[in-house]
Amino acid sequence: MIELDQVSIRLQDRIVLDDISVSISEHRIGVIGDNGSGKSTFARLLNGLIVPDSGFVKVQDLDTRNDGKEIRSRVGFLFQNPDNQIVMPTVAEELELGLKPLKLKVADRARRVEEALERFSLTHLADRSAHLLSGGEKQLVALAGVMVTEPEILVCDEPTTLLDRRNATHVMRLIAELSCQVIVITHHFEHLHDFDRVLVIANGKITNDGPAKLTIRQYMETLT
Amino acid sequence: MIIGLYVPGESIVHRFSAGPKLIAMFCIGYTMAVVDGPMALATLAMCIAFVFVFIAGLRLQHLWTATRPLVIWIGIIAVAQIGIADAQTAANVILRLLALVWTASIVTYTTRLTDMTAVIARLCEPLRPLGVSPDRVAFLIALTIRLIPAVFDTVRGVREAQRARGLERVYLAGFIPVLTRVLRQSDDLSDALVARGFERWDGS
Amino acid sequence: MTARDTVLIALFSALTAALGLLPPIPVPLVPVPVTAQTLGVMLAGCLIGPKRASLAILLLLVLVTIGLPLLSGGRGGLSVFFGPSVGYLIGWTFGAGVIGLIVDRMGSTLLASFVANCVGGIGVVYAFGIPAMATVLDLPLTTAALASAAFLPGDLIKAGVAATVAVAVRRAYPEAGR
Numbered sequence: 001m002i003e004l005d006q007v008s009i010r011l012q013d014r015i016v017l018d019d020i021s022v023s024i025s026e027h028r029i030g031v032i033g034d035n036g037s038g039k040s041t042f043a044r045l046l047n048g049l050i051v052p053d054s055g056f057v058k059v060q061d062l063d064t065r066n067d068g069k070e071i072r073s074r075v076g077f078l079f080q081n082p083d084n085q086i087v088m089p090t091v092a093e094e095l096e097l098g099l100k101p102l103k104l105k106v107a108d109r110a111r112r113v114e115e116a117l118e119r120f121s122l123t124h125l126a127d128r129s130a131h132l133l134s135g136g137e138k139q140l141v142a143l144a145g146v147m148v149t150e151p152e153i154l155v156c157d158e159p160t161t162l163l164d165r166r167n168a169t170h171v172m173r174l175i176a177e178l179s180c181q182v183i184v185i186t187h188h189f190e191h192l193h194d195f196d197r198v199l200v201i202a203n204g205k206i207t208n209d210g211p212a213k214l215t216i217r218q219y220m221e222t223l224t
Numbered sequence: 225m226i227i228g229l230y231v232p233g234e235s236i237v238h239r240f241s242a243g244p245k246l247i248a249m250f251c252i253g254y255t256m257a258v259v260d261g262p263m264a265l266a267t268l269a270m271c272i273a274f275v276f277v278f279i280a281g282l283r284l285q286h287l288w289t290a291t292r293p294l295v296i297w298i299g300i301i302a303v304a305q306i307g308i309a310d311a312q313t314a315a316n317v318i319l320r321l322l323a324l325v326w327t328a329s330i331v332t333y334t335t336r337l338t339d340m341t342a343v344i345a346r347l348c349e350p351l352r353p354l355g356v357s358p359d360r361v362a363f364l365i366a367l368t369i370r371l372i373p374a375v376f377d378t379v380r381g382v383r384e385a386q387r388a389r390g391l392e393r394v395y396l397a398g399f400i401p402v403l404t405r406v407l408r409q410s411d412d413l414s415d416a417l418v419a420r421g422f423e424r425w426d427g428s
Numbered sequence: 429m430t431a432r433d434t435v436l437i438a439l440f441s442a443l444t445a446a447l448g449l450l451p452p453i454p455v456p457l458v459p460v461p462v463t464a465q466t467l468g469v470m471l472a473g474c475l476i477g478p479k480r481a482s483l484a485i486l487l488l489l490v491l492v493t494i495g496l497p498l499l500s501g502g503r504g505g506l507s508v509f510f511g512p513s514v515g516y517l518i519g520w521t522f523g524a525g526v527i528g529l530i531v532d533r534m535g536s537t538l539l540a541s542f543v544a545n546c547v548g549g550i551g552v553v554y555a556f557g558i559p560a561m562a563t564v565l566d567l568p569l570t571t572a573a574l575a576s577a578a579f580l581p582g583d584l585i586k587a588g589v590a591a592t593v594a595v596a597v598r599r600a601y602p603e604a605g606r
Contacts, residue, residue, distance in 0.1 A: 049415050069423050077419035084412035089370045101424035131373045146420070226445075229495045229505045253510065293503050297512050300575060301565050308568065317566045324510040332495045332505030340494035360429070364438055364487055365494070371442035372498070379446050399589070403471065403597040406443055410435045417431040 001025045002046055002153070002183075006055035009041055009204075016041045018204040019055070024183065028176060030192035030212060031185040032219055033201035039185045042201060043157040046183065047075040059153070073101065076151030078175075080158040082138035091133075091141050092117070092126040098149045116148035120174065136167030143174065153181045160188050189216050226372050228337045237280040237330060242339040243346075249331050256323050262312055265319035272326045280330050290329035294321060341365050359425070378405050436476045440484035444468025445491065445498040452500065462582035463500035467590050469520045470549040473527025474541050474594035482525035489517055515560020519553035526552045538595045545587035550580070 002024045009017040017038045033039045044050040045057050048064035048071050057064040059071045079085045088094040095113045117123045120140050160168035172191040192198055198215040200208035208215050276282055298318050305314035345358035382401050448465040472481040497504035526548035534540035554576055562572035
């Protein structure tokens with residue numbers, strides 16, 4: 001459960017998000033909008049990477065302004081560019097990194113890594129250099145690196161923008177199948193048809209909000 | 225992908241652990257600083273070369289790789305020392321330099337990157353009160369190893385783009401997009417670290 | 429140390445390493461080939477502040493120590509610390525810090541950056557490099573200084589390049605030193 005209450009964000013003299021109030025509790029939520037509409041800022045509000053200039057964001061009743069660290073342990077975040085997310089030399093080390101704050105026993109850690117590798121069909125790449133993987137594989141590693149910590153909520157900021165269609169479909173199917181709450185910011189709205197709710201952001205405001213198919217159709221009408 | 229200088233092998237030198245190997249290296253280095261005279265130093269250098277090739281099981285090619293950067297220096301020493309002092313001094317300096325560099329190279333060629341990293345992290349242990357966490361140091365090493373090929377690709381990509389536009393020699397302009405890209409990436413990377421609980425690691 | 433500090437240190441360390449992988453550029457009238465690596469030292473000093481710049485270069489030296497061939501010409505491993513250039517490498521660490529301090533004090537104008545690069549990137553580096561070279565090669569200081577002079581024209585060019593690039597980058601990316 002995430003609540004935004006009268007949230008505004010300004011960057012110098014530009015208003016990025018303007019007085020947004022919304023509460024999100026559905027299982028799978030899509031967020032669509034044009035470039036520069038404020039989508040990415042919206043995503044970063046949800047785990048406290050950005051805190052609002054006014055208003056507040058509450059994640060499971062914790063305020064992002066005060067409890068950022070705790071919130072980030074519950075909210076996983078998948079970035080657009082896996083190159084900027086993957087920080088360790090090999091795939092297995094990358095998955096292990098997210099588990100560091102959890103202070104698990106060595107054996108438990110290894111088991112969690114192994115499970116995550118298997119779940120995302122990455123076992124054969126475990127000792128490969130993350131740098132040498134394909135774009136699709138990299139995004140899977142990034143996703144596995146987040147999901148290995150078993151977050152309660154996953155926020156994805158344009159997770160398929162840099163992928164080809166085949167890989168985009170594959171990554172989105174894996175994301176949609178997750179059992180945790182999932183919030184996907186994207187302009188590949190064809191992947192959102194079976195989501196529970198879709199928000200449209202334009203010029204820093206939520207301009208439409210409703211069931212996926214209807215909201216996407218109305219958004220597409222504004223494109224022409 | 226950057227490849228370390230480590231040469232896989234099964235020799236007794238390979239099997240020695242990194243810490244004692246480093247201590248041995250410093251002891252030998254100290255001996256060499258004390259020993260004087262071309263004959264003694266030449267014997268020492270020969271011994272080191274013998275260990276290099278026959279005991280550590282490294283190839284002559286590796287011995288050459290270790291020696292190559294010194295060639296120009298050997299020339300400088302020869303010219304300068306014979307000018308200032310005499311041939312004997314020149315021989316002393318050259319032989320000592322070769323022996324030292326070969327000794328250090330044996331350690332580098334026979335020790336895995338991960339073992340060396342562990343030694344570095346252990347050496348940082350006394351610095352803990354100053355806020356240096358061995359864990360963080362190991363993490364920084366891993367992060368940088370991961371980033372070098374990516375940054376190199378950026379450098380190469382920008383050069384290619386400039387060549388494509390016919391800017392064969394404009395080196396200066398090429399660094400600006402490289403730097404802005406590196407800095408932009410730093411924002412995303414630090415966001416990614418924070419999102420993944422960087423603040424909750426020990427010692428932050 | 430914040431996440432941003434950590435990332436900037438790693439990135440500038442990686443950048444300096446990557447610049448060392450570029451082939452040296454022959455420059456007319458300069459007797460020795462000019463490598464791009466010291467540009468990394470100067471750029472770090474100009475752009476990320478004294479502390480982070482010093483640590484970035486120190487980190488590069490740590491990577492070299494553990495056995496990565498990251499110095500220009502593919503040099504690396506423990507042996508470089510027994511060779512004649514050891515002083516220059518140690519000087520880089522302090523030089524990057526001094527550049528950062530000067531830029532912090534004098535502002536990040538072209539002139540200030542150039543002066544900083546000359547003082548930190550050349551003055552400080554040579555102050556470590558020349559005595560160390562004299563010791564390793566058992567030469568008088570003056571002879572070692574004379575040998576270093578061969579690198580001076582190239583280093584001056586690099587000080588100018590790094591200053592120009594740093595100023596332009598700050599304009600394109602104002603929050604660089606934050």
